[in-house]
Amino acid sequence: MKRIKVLLGVGLLATAGLVSAASLELLFAGDIMLDDGPGRALAAGRDPLAAFAPILARADYRIGNLECPVATSGAPLANKIYSFRAHPRVLAAVKGRFDAMALSNNHSGDYGQEGFVETMRHLETAGIRYFGGGNNLAAAHEPLWIERKGLRIAVLGYNEFKPRSFEAGASRPGIAWSEDSQVLSDIRAARRAGADLVIPFMHWGWEREPAPSARQRQLARRMIDAGAAAVVGGHPHVTQGAEIYKGRPIIYSLGNFVFDGFELPAARVGWLLNLSLDRQGVAAWHTVEARIDEEGLPSPAELAKTPCGKRGDRLPRLCRAGVPVDDLAPQTSPSNN
Template sequence: MRGDTSSCAIRRFLVAVLLCFGVVGGATAGAKLDDPTVSLAFVGDIMLDGIPGDTVKGERDPFAHFARILDAADIRIGNLECVIASEGRAERKPFTFRADPRTVNVLKGHFTALSLANNHTGDFGRAAFSEMLNLLEVQKLSYFGGGRNLAEAHAPLLIERNGLKIAILGYNEIFPRSFEANHDTPGLAWSEDEQVITDIQNARKVHHADLVIPFMHWGLEHEPHASARQRRLARTMIDAGANAVIGGHPHVTQDIEQYKGSPIFYSLGNFVFDGFKDEDNITGWLIRLEMDRKGVHRWQLYVAHIDHQGIPHPASPKARSCWQRGQRVGAICG
């Protein structure tokens, strides 16, 4: 793990998170929860090329330090910031990421599903992308935000746990749009406001989901604050029926906002990713949501510190912030 992150520094970091969240208000601890409930864990960018990929080839687990926290959730979701394939040719772009097919087994050990809606799953073309879909399906590792055609890319991932049906949607809005799915062409789900609204509404009306969560790939790289575009779209999605909004892409964590009782995590930052040195880039979040039919009734934020090999470590076993229904702001817990 890189450096010594003191408890005071971590505490200051979490205080900054909570100041982004809102003003201090009263809490109703111990409020009775509606049954049933479900827990979901979300992490940001997972890139298994480079050193993290070598870690897997060496039969080591890059997620080992967070295994206990991940495995404690009913549903575990991450953003796969690479293509997993053995074929394909690199696109003409500054950075291209392709992971070895052996990484699927490691991902399967920790994740329920992965978002494919980002600017790197198309790095080696459509043949490599299609190979990845086959690899994930053989291992029964679910995915969303991408597919073999437009309808599949925009279809919600539906997961039933504890008597609740959860719909998870994924969208990319990082240009260029060259890897967008078409009616008969594999690719990603692109973020068009009207289509996103329709998808959220259909998740409830057509698929009868109790809970809907969009996972967005958006914003500006290395920018610690969400853009006006992100804020408008996040609120639009909640108005359309989303219970929470999760985001990524900037390679840094961004603001947390509460809108109409629903949390918005604009960027979770990196999770498994090498090649960064700045403190902001090697700090990521794992978010655990606890939900009932009304939406999120509690969340917890765990801070990840990413070492020089791109491997995340808990910044401190006690360093986390949390919120529960009835509070206007989170609190440092631990």
């Protein structure tokens, strides 16, 4: 454990040397599902986020994808293979570790609109902001606005994996659905509304596929062309590599962060993403590997090589806890046109 702390500390210092003191450290975590194994651990008085608490505490702002309703109401949808619902007590472990949660995923509506609305209410009570979902269509597409260290950042959340019945309507609660034209319009609107930086957080791709699809690659580039400073994704339950396009990072899938029930080894590995942001965009970024045990609880992997980069790189590098260990090494086939 001491070695992990030393490596992570060195990583933060190494990253700090690449960016100005005014940079904002923004963290993204992948799928956080607090039912089943993680829910039982919490009910037994154990903290599923304990191993990552020091890393989370050092960031200026922390965002995760809440892959379950947090409620006691509602009924599971009859046509879904897996339906999750976590007890509201789980938010005691999230509060103070995460500042905001994306609701834009294919499990937020597992217990219907009643469970979805109750989830938003519990998040509000806990002081945890949410985005990518709301009480109506306009609210679901409203950015998460982060104003820290002289920066105004808009984070947008979208889901494009069935069921589409979770989508918000004009007066119906639900999530933001990923329609290309709407996503690009929202990015441009956020820039017009005064965002220094816009970051879409996508729930996309095919489950258990280790590489992004052609559709993901195409949309990621279109989002950057529309003004996104970076693109971050999740949903496949495995990591999917990273690319740099026009100098801006694309991290296709962060994989799982807190999630049980997977026998596939790749589904028990995720990334925590750290973006160092300034007014010009992403000054540096790195990932820390999360190894997930049988209960679905993550721990940092001290020696794992994971993608990273800094402004000016044409290809992603490899780092250990944020410390570069290799020369430029592509994680996927990039396009810099």
